[in-house]
Amino acid sequence: MSGKVFTKLLSLFVLVLLLGTTVLDFSLRRIVEHSLHDQAERSLIAKARLVASQLRRSDQPASLADRVRQQASAAGAAVTILDRQGHLLARSAASDSTSPLQVDITSQEVRDVIQRKRQTGRSERNGVLYVAVADSGGSAPDDDLVVDLAYPLDEVYSTLRLLHRDILLATLLSLVFAILLSALLAQRVSHRLRRIVTFANRVASGDLTARVEEASLDELSAVARALDTTAARLEKSFNDLQSSRRELAALLDSMQEAVIAVTDQGQVSWSNTVMRRIAPHAVREGQSLVHTIRDPEVLACVEGALRDREVTRGRATSVAPGRIFDISAAPTPGGGAVAVLHDVTEIERAEKTRRDFIANVSHELRTPLTSISGYVETLLEEPQIREDQAREFMTIILKNATRMNRLTEDLLALASVESGDYKVRPLPVKASALVEDAIELLAGMVLDSEVTLEAGATVDDIVLADADALNQVFGNLIENAMKYGKSGGRVVVAARLQEHVVAFSVQDFGPGIASEHLNRIFERFYRVDKARSRESGGTGLGLAISKHIVLAHGGTIWAESELGLGTTFIFTLPPAAPRSALSDG
Numbered sequence: 001m002s003g004k005v006f007t008k009l010l011s012l013f014v015l016v017l018l019l020g021t022t023v024l025d026f027s028l029r030r031i032v033e034h035s036l037h038d039q040a041e042r043s044l045i046a047k048a049r050l051v052a053s054q055l056r057r058s059d060q061p062a063s064l065a066d067r068v069r070q071q072a073s074a075a076g077a078a079v080t081i082l083d084r085q086g087h088l089l090a091r092s093a094a095s096d097s098t099s100p101l102q103v104d105i106t107s108q109e110v111r112d113v114i115q116r117k118r119q120t121g122r123s124e125r126n127g128v129l130y131v132a133v134a135d136s137g138g139s140a141p142d143d144d145l146v147v148d149l150a151y152p153l154d155e156v157y158s159t160l161r162l163l164h165r166d167i168l169l170a171t172l173l174s175l176v177f178a179i180l181l182s183a184l185l186a187q188r189v190s191h192r193l194r195r196i197v198t199f200a201n202r203v204a205s206g207d208l209t210a211r212v213e214e215a216s217l218d219e220l221s222a223v224a225r226a227l228d229t230t231a232a233r234l235e236k237s238f239n240d241l242q243s244s245r246r247e248l249a250a251l252l253d254s255m256q257e258a259v260i261a262v263t264d265q266g267q268v269s270w271s272n273t274v275m276r277r278i279a280p281h282a283v284r285e286g287q288s289l290v291h292t293i294r295d296p297e298v299l300a301c302v303e304g305a306l307r308d309r310e311v312t313r314g315r316a317t318s319v320a321p322g323r324i325f326d327i328s329a330a331p332t333p334g335g336g337a338v339a340v341l342h343d344v345t346e347i348e349r350a351e352k353t354r355r356d357f358i359a360n361v362s363h364e365l366r367t368p369l370t371s372i373s374g375y376v377e378t379l380l381e382e383p384q385i386r387e388d389q390a391r392e393f394m395t396i397i398l399k400n401a402t403r404m405n406r407l408t409e410d411l412l413a414l415a416s417v418e419s420g421d422y423k424v425r426p427l428p429v430k431a432s433a434l435v436e437d438a439i440e441l442l443a444g445m446v447l448d449s450e451v452t453l454e455a456g457a458t459v460d461d462i463v464l465a466d467a468d469a470l471n472q473v474f475g476n477l478i479e480n481a482m483k484y485g486k487s488g489g490r491v492v493v494a495a496r497l498q499e500h501v502v503a504f505s506v507q508d509f510g511p512g513i514a515s516e517h518l519n520r521i522f523e524r525f526y527r528v529d530k531a532r533s534r535e536s537g538g539t540g541l542g543l544a545i546s547k548h549i550v551l552a553h554g555g556t557i558w559a560e561s562e563l564g565l566g567t568t569f570i571f572t573l574p575p576a577a578p579r580s581a582l583s584d585g
Contacts, residue, residue, distance in 0.1 A: 456494030
C-alpha cells in the first residue's frame with residue numbers, strides 16, 4: 001500500500017517537474033529567440049538608415065558601388081540599393097542568383113516598401129534576415145532610394161544553441177535536485193500514510209488502543225487526530241459495552257432459570273451456566289438449537305417466537321431426565337429470540353405430594369369414621385340390642401377413635417418435624433446409653449406380644465443427640481419391627497462405629513421387604529402391605545417422622561432387607577469427639 005502511494009506521489013512530482021521544465025525551456029527559447037531577432041532587426045534598420053544617409057551625402061553616382069561596399073563593410077551586412085521603381089542601383093554582394101543574399105523587386109521586404117508604401121520592410125529567408133528602408137531624402141520622388149540590408153543569422157542561431165545547451169543543463173540539474181526533494185517529500189508522506197494504514201489494520205483486528213499520534217500541522221495530521229478521537233470514543237464505547245455484557249452475563253448466570261438466545265436462523269448465540277449444565281448436549285455458539293435441545297416443546301416455542309414475533313409459552317418434560325420446565329420464548333429486537341426455562345420440578349413434586357397427602361389423610365380418616373358412624377347408627381337404630389353386642393360395637397368404636405387419635409398425633413408430629421422451626425437440642429451422650437434407654441422405655445410394648453426385644457453389640461462412643469427425639473425414632477422403628485417382623489420372634493437393637501460415625505440399627509427377622517419398596521418406605525403413608533398395615537393400626541407416618549428427626553441431627557437413615565431373612569433399619573449420628581480423644585480421657 002505505502003509503496004504504491006510513494007510511487008504514485010513520486011511519479012506525479014516528476015511529471016509535474018518535467019512539464020514545468022519543458023514549458024520553461026520552450027518559453028525561454030522563444031523569448032530569447034524573439035529578443036535576438038528583434039534586436040538584429042532594429043540594428044539592421046538603424047544601419048540601413050545610416051547607410052542611406054551616408055550614400056545621400058555623395059554627389060558622385062559613379063562611385064556608388066564602391067560606397068555601397070564600404071558601407072556594407074562598415075555595417076557588417078550585405079547592402080543592396082534600389083530605386084522606387086525596383087531597379088537595382090548597386091549591391092555589395094556578388095551578382096549570383098543562387099546567393100542567399102540576392103535581393104530584387106520580388107523580395108518580400110522590397111515589396112512592402114515599394115508597393116505598400118511602408119517605411120520599412122522585413123523578411124527572413126534561408127537563415128538570413130532582410131530589412132528594407134525607404135530613403136526619401138532626394139529632391140524628386142524618383143530620386144528616392146530603397147536600402148536593403150541582408151544579415152545572416154548564423155551568429156544568432158549559434159547563440160541560441162549555446163543558450164539552449166545552458167538552459168538544458170540547468171534544467172537537468174534542477175530536475176535532479178527537484179526529484180530528490182520530491183522523493184524525500186513523497187517518502188515522508190508515504191510514511192505518514194503507512195502509519196495511518198497500520199492504525200486502521202490494528203483497529204480492524206480489534207486493537208482499539210491503537211493511535212496514530214501525528215504531530216504535524218497539516219491535513220494529514222487533522223485526519224490522524226480525527227481518527228485518534230474516533231478510536232478513543234470507539235474504545236470507550238466498546239469497553240462500556242463489554243462491561244454491560246459482563247454484567248448481563250453475570251446476572252443471567254446468577255439466575256436459577258436456564259436462558260438460551262438464538263439468531264433469526266435458529267442458531268445458538270448465547271446461553272447461561274444453568275442452560276449449559278442441564279442441556280443434554282454441549283452448547284456451542286453458532287450451532288443449531290435442534291442439535292443442543294431436542295425437546296419438541298422448547299423447539300416449538302422458539303419457532304413460534306421467531307415466526308410470529310410474540311411471546312410463546314409451553315412446558316417441557318424431556319430436556320433433562322426427571323425434570324419439568326416451564327418455557328417462555330420471546331422475540332428479540334435483532335430478529336432472534338430468547339428462551340427462559342424455569343425448573344418447576346420441585347413445585348410439581350410438592351403439588352403432587354400435597355395432593356397425595358390430602359388424598360391419603362382423607363382415606364385414612366374415612367375408614368375409621370365410616371366404621372364409627374356405622375356402629376353408632378346401629379346403636380341408635382336398635383334400642384333393644386343385646387348388651388354383649390353393644391359392648392362389642394363400643395369396643396370397635398373405641399379402637400377406631402384411638403386410631404384416629406394416633407393419626408392426628410402423628411400428623412401433628414410430622415408437621416412439627418417438617419417445619420422450619422423444628423430444632424433438636426443435641427447433648428453429648430453415649431451410644432450404648434441411648435440403646436439401653438430405648439429398650440427400657442419400650443419393654444412394655446412386648447409384654448403381651450410374642451416378640452423378644454434384645455440389645456445387640458453397642459459402643460461407648462459419645463454422640464450428639466436429643467434423647468427424647470431419639471426415643472421417638474427408636475419407638476417408631478421397634479414398633480414397626482414388632483408389627484412386620486413378628487414371625488421372626490425377636491428384635492435386636494445395636495450400635496456400632498462405622499466410617500467415623502455411629503450407626504444404630506433395629507433388626508427384625510421377619511419376611512423382609514422387597515427391594516423395590518426400600519427407597520420409598522420413608523414416604524408419608526407409604527405401605528408395603530396396605531391391608532396388613534391398617535389391621536395392625538399403623539398410621540403410615542412413623543418412618544417419615546423418624547427420617548426427619550434423624551436428618552435434623554445431621555445423620556442419615558436407610559433400610560436393608562433380604563426376603564425371608566428380615567429387615568434392618570439403620571440410622572447414623574455424628575460423634576461428639578474423635579474416638580482417640582475419648583480413649584485418652
